Amino acid sequence: MAVWNALEQLGQTLVVANSGQEALQHLLHNDFAVILLDVNMPDMDGYEVASYVRARKRTRHIPIVFLTALYRDDTHLLQAYSAGAVDMVFKPVDPLILRSKVQVFVDLYLKQAEIAREAELRHRLQEENFRVRAEKLSTEQALRRSQEHQEAMARAEAHQRTLIEELNHRVKNMLTVVNAMARQTLASNPAPEDFSDKFVRRIDALGRTHALLSREQWGTVQMADIARESLEHFLVEDKKRVMLEGPPVALDPKTAVALGIVFHELATNAVKHGALSNDSGTVSVSWTFNGDETVELQWQEDGGPEVRQPSRAGFGSRLIKLELTHELNGGAELIYEKSGLRVAMEFPLINASPSAQLKQGIAQ
Amino acid sequence: MTSRRSARILVVEDEALIAMDLQALLEEAGYDVLGPANSSAAALAIIDKEEPDVALLDVNLGRSDAFGVARILTERNTQVIFLTGHTAHKLPPAQRHLPLVSKPYLPQVLLQAVARALEQRQASTPQA
Numbered sequence: 001m002a003v004w005n006a007l008e009q010l011g012q013t014l015v016v017a018n019s020g021q022e023a024l025q026h027l028l029h030n031d032f033a034v035i036l037l038d039v040n041m042p043d044m045d046g047y048e049v050a051s052y053v054r055a056r057k058r059t060r061h062i063p064i065v066f067l068t069a070l071y072r073d074d075t076h077l078l079q080a081y082s083a084g085a086v087d088m089v090f091k092p093v094d095p096l097i098l099r100s101k102v103q104v105f106v107d108l109y110l111k112q113a114e115i116a117r118e119a120e121l122r123h124r125l126q127e128e129n130f131r132v133r134a135e136k137l138s139t140e141q142a143l144r145r146s147q148e149h150q151e152a153m154a155r156a157e158a159h160q161r162t163l164i165e166e167l168n169h170r171v172k173n174m175l176t177v178v179n180a181m182a183r184q185t186l187a188s189n190p191a192p193e194d195f196s197d198k199f200v201r202r203i204d205a206l207g208r209t210h211a212l213l214s215r216e217q218w219g220t221v222q223m224a225d226i227a228r229e230s231l232e233h234f235l236v237e238d239k240k241r242v243m244l245e246g247p248p249v250a251l252d253p254k255t256a257v258a259l260g261i262v263f264h265e266l267a268t269n270a271v272k273h274g275a276l277s278n279d280s281g282t283v284s285v286s287w288t289f290n291g292d293e294t295v296e297l298q299w300q301e302d303g304g305p306e307v308r309q310p311s312r313a314g315f316g317s318r319l320i321k322l323e324l325t326h327e328l329n330g331g332a333e334l335i336y337e338k339s340g341l342r343v344a345m346e347f348p349l350i351n352a353s354p355s356a357q358l359k360q361g362i363a364q
Numbered sequence: 365m366t367s368r369r370s371a372r373i374l375v376v377e378d379e380a381l382i383a384m385d386l387q388a389l390l391e392e393a394g395y396d397v398l399g400p401a402n403s404s405a406a407a408l409a410i411i412d413k414e415e416p417d418v419a420l421l422d423v424n425l426g427r428s429d430a431f432g433v434a435r436i437l438t439e440r441n442t443q444v445i446f447l448t449g450h451t452a453h454k455l456p457p458a459q460r461h462l463p464l465v466s467k468p469y470l471p472q473v474l475l476q477a478v479a480r481a482l483e484q485r486q487a488s489t490p491q492a
Contacts, residue, residue, distance in 0.1 A: 165450070168449070169424070169449040169450055170449075171449075172449030172466075172467045172468060173379065173382075173449050173467060175467070175468040176379075176382055176449070176467040176468040176469065177379060177381050177382060178468075179385070179468050179469075180381045180382050180384065180385030181381055183385055183388070183389075183471070184381070184384060184385055184388065187388065258380070261381075318384070319380070319381070319384070322380040322381075322383070322384055323380050326378070326380040326383055326400065326402045327378075327379070327380040327402070329402070
């Protein structure tokens with residue numbers, strides 16, 4: 001009771017235990033700034049209680065002050081300190097001394113608690129800092145991914161616009177070619193029936209080449225295929241009258257279109273005036289492909305009516321020459337041999353044409 | 365007194381049939397045709413030796429374009445007309461003021477553009 005009165009003024013929570021057992025019960029659930037422990041108690045004395053307090057990890061740090069009336073001699077002091085006492089207070093208790101001693105432990109406890117709180121706060125701040133930084137990092141990554149996505153979309157749209165412009169340009173160019181074909185056909189065939197027949201056949205030949213190129217998705221086509229496609233419908237009855245002979249040669253679309261026109265003009269002429277105008281004449285189409293990437297192509301007619309050099313170059317022969325020189329950077333020579341027309345042509349092979357680029361575009 | 369020679373028109377167009385058509389249209393109208401050239405290089409080889417009054421330039425020439433040739437020609441006071449399936453925004457800013465004939469072209473539109481260019485050429489050439 002004297003102890004209680006002495007400590008009440010400190011304004012701290014006081015917990016009273018009436019036995020060692022009860023004291024240990026309190027210690028199981030609560031933390032304390034200091035334990036004032038009477039040495040002399042029934043059942044379990046103060047030393048034993050102190051040994052339990054020291055043995056438990058959660059209570060080991062709590063300072064113990066022994067209260068004792070009797071044993072002021074050195075052996076008891078030694079026993080008390082070895083049991084874990086940090087101080088001794090002797091009965092009868094001097095309230096002032098007890099209060100100031102306990103005050104020291106209370107202050108110490110409060111300071112420790114404050115330090116622990118500060119450490120905890122610092123730890124939480126640090127964790128928060130880490131979390132915010134991680135969040136920022138992942139936000140930045142997401143932003144970067146979204147920017148990359150937008151850039152990819154923009155690139156795809158730009159690519160599509162380019163393709164549409166390229167297609168638009170091609171259509172206009174093709175219409176211009178058709179116009180030119182009409183005007184030039186009309187210039188050499190003023191009679192309406194002649195014009196209509198020639199013009200429609202020429203457009204048909206262009207269409208066939210385009211269909212072939214479409215099937216190959218505007219990649220390359222074989223020389224043999226373009227020759228067969230252009231000549232086939234002139235040879236419904238006897239296909240053996242036209243012989244094709246040459247190694248595989250892959251032609252870019254520009255070259256294929258030009259040769260389609262050339263084969264059409266040659267075949268038209270052969271059917272009207274040359275080896276295919278009778279029942280027995282033949283045409284031999286042969287080509288070689290040199291190491292220096294030059295293709296030599298020969299059209300040789302045989303067994304037709306006797307051939308004479310025409311007085312002036314017609315549209316067909318001018319077109320053949322122009323396709324070879326202007327379109328293919330090559331050349332063509334028309335030799336009017338008695339036994340049949342021979343046309344010797346040569347041109348370099350160019351692989352990377354704008355059409356190949358367009359095809360790449362479509363494939364993407 | 366200017367000479368009575370026909371005006372000389374340079375044609376640069378890589379498509380054989382269109383080149384043939386342009387040549388025929390211009391010759392029928394009484395002009396002398398230089399070319400047709402199928403590339404920038406071929407056009408440059410021609411203007412190295414000749415001085416055309418007017419040049420009709422296809423914008424797309426295979427893998428290259430006619431803008432370099434156009435620049436040289438305008439510096440030499442040859443009147444340039446672009447002939448293209450593209451719109452004017454495809455032209456370099458410095459050349460957007462030059463006349464442009466769209467493909468597919470009507471012969472009379474083409475010949476009108478040539479006649480107008482020749483007037484310009486005569487107006488801007490000092491009389492001897």
